[in-house]
Each structure stands twice: as C-alpha cells, then as structure tokens.
Amino acid sequence: MEQKKVILIIDDDPDIRSALRVMLESAGFVVGEAANGEEGLKAVQRIQPDAVIIDLMMENVDSGSQVAIKLKEDKYPGPMYMLSSAGDAVRYNIDARELGLAGIFQKPVDPKVLVSTLKAKLGVA
C-alpha cells in the first residue's frame, strides 16, 4: 500500500489550520500543524513533510517569507506553498521564484484547487 503523503500547515489562525486539515485529510493526506514560524521550522525537522503550506502573515509581518527563505537555505526538498490573504500580493512584493515557492494559494482556499494542485505536484493518484 502506498504511504500517505504528509503536509505541514504553518499558520497562526487555528480556524484556517482546521479547515485546511479537513480538506487535506479528506483527500487522503496526513496533516501536521504549526502555529508560528519557529514551531514550523522545528516541525519540518521532526516530521519531514512531503510539502509545506506557509501563511505569509503570521505573528510578524511577512514572517511566512522568512520561513520559506530559511527552509530554502536548509535545502528543504519538498514543494513549499504560500497562503496569502486578499490584498497581500499587492501590499508586499512576494517573489515566488526568489522564495523557491511552488505556488501561492489565495485565502479562502478552494478545496478542489488545493487538493488537485498538491496531488499533481506530489504524484498522488
């Protein structure tokens, strides 16, 4: 039996984490959660997720970008996705290429889009 893919969600909003968890678990993923950037970086070391979803705006402005930069420096092998709220893109110049991101999801995230994107990227049937 194929081993389930693990997705780590780094977001300081428990309701967003819980909604994403429901979407991903329903699609057959295993989900890990972290409530801030520091916790998220530790969780990546500990659970070695297949993909990471990071909220751009957490405890500090733009802290999601900092987490992505740190993971890129640490040579994290999996795809990283950024979660951005309405208007973040226009307020902060997020350069997905520079941050090594596989994509950006706009909140509120559409479950179908989220699941199909992750499945395609991780090669899940």
Added chain:
Amino acid sequence: MADAGGKYSESLLSKIIRFFLRDEEGSFPVFLHSLRLEDQLYDLTIIRFFVSFLIIAGSLFAKYILGIYQLNHHALILLAIILFIANIVNFVIVFPVRKSKEKTTSYRFLLSLVLHLSIATDFIFLVIALWLVGGVYSPFQTFFIFHVIIASVLFSPLIAFIYTIYGYTLFFLLAIGSWKQWFPTVFPVGAVPSVEPPSGTYTITVVVVQGLLFFLTASLTTHLMYFLREGQRQIVRINKDLERLCDQRKGFLQIALHNLRAPVSAISMHLQNLLYGYGGELNDTQKSWVQRSLTRIDELVAFLHDLENLSVMENADLLREAKEFDINTTIEKIIEENQDLLLSKNHEVKVELPERKIIVIGIQRLLREAIMNLLTNAIKYTPRNGKIIIRLYKQASYARVEVEDNGIGISPGDIPKLFREFVRLKQQKIEGIDTTGSGLGLFIVRQVVESHGGKVFVKSQLGKGSIFGFDLPVVDKR
C-alpha cells in the same frame, strides 16, 4: 494652470508674479510676508538692484523722455552706486544662507539686522533722491507710500508703525527744511511746477496730506496683513487637522481590513468543507443554503480585496517606490503563480510575449495587480472551456498589455460605464458565470495604469468576447 503634460506660454508679468509668490507646481503660493527671512531679504535685494538701475537710467534719460532739465546727474548716479554697493553687501550675506541648510540663531539675528538696516536706509535714500528731484514739489514723494507698505507687509503692526513714524519724520524734515531754507533746494525744470521755494501754506498742506496718507496706508495695510496672516494660520491648522483625520481614516481602514480578512477566509473555507461533504453528506436544501452563504462570502472577499488594493494605492509613493522592471517577466510570473486560477474553469490559456524584454517604470506589485484584475475578469466572464490570450507587445513608445477572451462580452451601451468606481453592469444570469463583484476592480486597474502615465482601453462584442488592456510608457533602452 495647464493640464498635466500640457504646454502654455506664460507672460513675463505672470512669471514675475509667480516668482514673488514662490508659486511652484504642487506647492502653496506664499507672498513676501510669509517667506523665510532669508528669502524676504533676497527679494528685497533684487528689488533694490532694479531700483539702482532705474535711478541711473532715469537720471540719464529724463531729459529726453520727460523733458526734465537741470537734474543733478552726478549726485543721483552716486546715490544709485552707493545703493548698489550696499546691496552687494546684502547679497553676499544672504545668498550663502539661502543655499545652506543649517541656519543658526546668530545668522538669523544677522539677517534680521540686515533687513531692518535695509528698510531704514531705504527711507534715507528715498529722502535724498526726493530732495534731488524737487522735494515737496516732486510727484515722486508717493514712493514713500510704497516703503510704508513694504514695512507693513514684512513686520508686525508695531514695528510697521515705528517705520511709518520714522519715514514721516524724514519727509517732514525735508518739507519743513525746504520751506525754511535749512539746506539748498533743488528744483529741476520740467520735474516741478515751480523753481521757487515752497510757501508755508503749501508745505503745511503737503505735510498734513502726506501724514494722513502715511498713517492711513500703514493702518489699512497692517490690518489687511493681520487678516491675511490669521487666515493663513487657520488654513495651516485646518490642513494639519485634515491630514490627521486622513491618517486616522487610513489607519482605521487598515485595522478593519486586517480584522475582517482572517475570519471571512476561515468562514468561507469551513463552508466549502461543509458543501463538499467533508463533515457528512448534506441534503439538497442544506447544500443550497450553504451555497448561498458561500456566494455572499465570496462577494465580501472580493470587496475586501478591492478595498485593500485601493488602500494600498492611496499609500503608495510612486516617486519613491517606482523602479524599472521588465513586464515580460511580470506576466510570466503571474502565469506561473496562478495556475490554479487559470485552470479553475478549464480555459485554454495562451501567452504571447515578445522575445525582447519591454522595460517600464513603476511599482511592479501594483501593475501586477492590474494585470491580475484583467485576467481574473476574463476567467470569470468566460464560460467553461473558453479561450484566453494574454498578449504583450510594443507599440510606438508604449507597452501594450491585452487580455482577450471569448466570453460573454459587453453591450456597446455599457462600455462607457466600465472603469468607473462602483459600477456593476446589469447582466443576465448565465450558467457557469459568477457575476458577483465589488464594482471596484476595473476602477483600480484604471487608477494604477493612469498613475503610471498609461491609458486603459476595452474592445468588446456582446456574446463574442472582449479585449481589455492598457498602454504604459516604455523606458527606451535602445
């Protein structure tokens, strides 16, 4: 004022007025009284240079132009040269201070002293000049009024009245001295009605009339200046209040948007989970209720998004933030980062970019948002399995960005309404087309594009599709 970018010829008089009002584009015009001390002195110095030349020219040409004979040219030219030299001293003191950013208290004291000395000596120069051109007989005595006005404009009412008394005393001594023959009188033929010393009656009449004129002028001008200064103080205070209120409003909008975005996203995502049956299968009625809630939440999300964009635009400092960037890469990145959006309705998306990079100048994140808005609209208003083309090309000195779709199109009557604030077109319900929105999207596109010196356009045919786009000036790299 001309329109932005427009050209107009300006008369010399208008230029002179603008110079003395310090009326520059975008700044508040100020009159002599509210200039910085160094600028007041500078303006006065320039005027005195003109006066020196006028005295010399007047004394040399008066005979030919006005038919005045027996003018004491040497004395008048000497007077003008002394005024000119004194003025050079003023200029040497004031010019470096105007350029320097640091102004110490001792420098301000020096400038203030020089200003007062200039005004005080001007009255003496004027009395001597008046004596040389006919004293109390001369029409030039009205120039005293000009000096009283200058003093009233530059100084407080008390100081202005002291100068008025001082100037009047000098005039009084000249008039009485001429009558009593305390000093030799000079009456150039043609400049004065008589070459005889003035009579007592005439002298007293002139002294009384001039006295009234001096003090009425000083009183009127100081009052006017008081109201002008008070008015300006009020405008400055009201401006500060308005700026504070504007900042408060911006801050409030920021907080409101920040606090609304997170819960709205969470509600929407939980409702979607409910609709997709992740929490157990819903019956049709429940699904319909959840779907209706989601539709309304999506409207709110779109509205918050547009409000956020407007707020960002309001705070963007184009002059400080603008940088050169290539618009080809910007479009490539938009396509890369928004694959989910592009594929959401199974549209065929084609990107046509020129090989050569087109460089524009501006705030990239704002222009990216403008392109995103056009792209989102094309996706939204095109039924599933449609065709969308994003095109970039150079046309003359402009970069043209176009987003073409084969969607529902817009009726010719509605086209002029597009790009306006809060405009929502009345559209029929079409299967697969979500027509909800804030009515701000295209308005934001126009604002962004026009703030970058560009222009938006639209071509559309109802039922066939649309081309929305904009032209932006390119940076010519040759």
